[in-house]
Amino acid sequence: MSDAPAARPPLLEANGLAKFYADGNVQALRGVSIAVAPGEFLAITGPSGCGKSTLLHLLGGLDRPTEGEVRFRNQPLVGLDLDRYRAREVGFVFQSFHLLPTLSALENVQIPMFEGPIPRSQREPLASELLAEVGLSTRIRHRPAQLSIGERQRVAVARALANSPSLLLADEPTGNLDSKSQDEIIALLARLRGERGLTMVIVTHSPEVARAADRRFALKDGLAVDVSS
Numbered sequence: 001m002s003d004a005p006a007a008r009p010p011l012l013e014a015n016g017l018a019k020f021y022a023d024g025n026v027q028a029l030r031g032v033s034i035a036v037a038p039g040e041f042l043a044i045t046g047p048s049g050c051g052k053s054t055l056l057h058l059l060g061g062l063d064r065p066t067e068g069e070v071r072f073r074n075q076p077l078v079g080l081d082l083d084r085y086r087a088r089e090v091g092f093v094f095q096s097f098h099l100l101p102t103l104s105a106l107e108n109v110q111i112p113m114f115e116g117p118i119p120r121s122q123r124e125p126l127a128s129e130l131l132a133e134v135g136l137s138t139r140i141r142h143r144p145a146q147l148s149i150g151e152r153q154r155v156a157v158a159r160a161l162a163n164s165p166s167l168l169l170a171d172e173p174t175g176n177l178d179s180k181s182q183d184e185i186i187a188l189l190a191r192l193r194g195e196r197g198l199t200m201v202i203v204t205h206s207p208e209v210a211r212a213a214d215r216r217f218a219l220k221d222g223l224a225v226d227v228s229s
Contacts (some may be wrong), residue, residue, distance in 0.1 A: 016068035031224030043213035091160030150181030
């Protein structure tokens with residue numbers, strides 16, 4: 001575990017986040033505050049239903065808090081173009097992959113590029129490079145049903161990198177994987193983080209994923225507690 005990243009100014013901050021559902025009768029978060037430095041790997045743990053995915057959605061601009069704010073590069077998300085923020089600054093990886101079944105791996109990776117600055121002529125070559133980067137250079141024409149579960153997650157990781165984001169948000173990225181595939185995805189993410197300088201926030205139930213992080217926060221009763229030590 002490294003303390004160095006925390007000494008730098010935050011790339012991403014959550015201040016007093018609260019989220020209510022069902023006309024205020026259900027409270028997922030009760031005042032969560034965290035700061036994530038550039039290049040840091042933060043793991044968020046906790047039991048099912050504690051608000052981990054809700055927090056990730058708020059950090060990624062997929063939802064808005066009932067109270068509090070999220071800041072990116074010291075700018076409130078409410079003052080940013082959220083479509084641009086999600087398309088160009090954030091890469092998302094989900095437990096269920098969200099790959100389109102009728103498209104090949106190469107085509108799936110290109111999907112975020114339609115919202116980014118990459119010219120049409122460069123999309124396929126870049127997608128091919130990204131798939132090679134995650135070890136799938138021989139599987140680029142395969143559709144999701146023709147890939148193993150671990151390979152599908154690798155495609156999802158490649159897709160998340162399509163627009164060279166500064167921030168990677170992952171929701172249980174190893175939740176559907178066997179132990180071997182989990183170890184491979186952990187190693188892949190660690191390598192990509194080092195090579196690309198990615199900032200990563202990962203929601204996980206896996207102790208192995210959590211141990212790989214620089215810092216760990218546990219969500220309990222809607223609050224975040226630093227459990228790194």
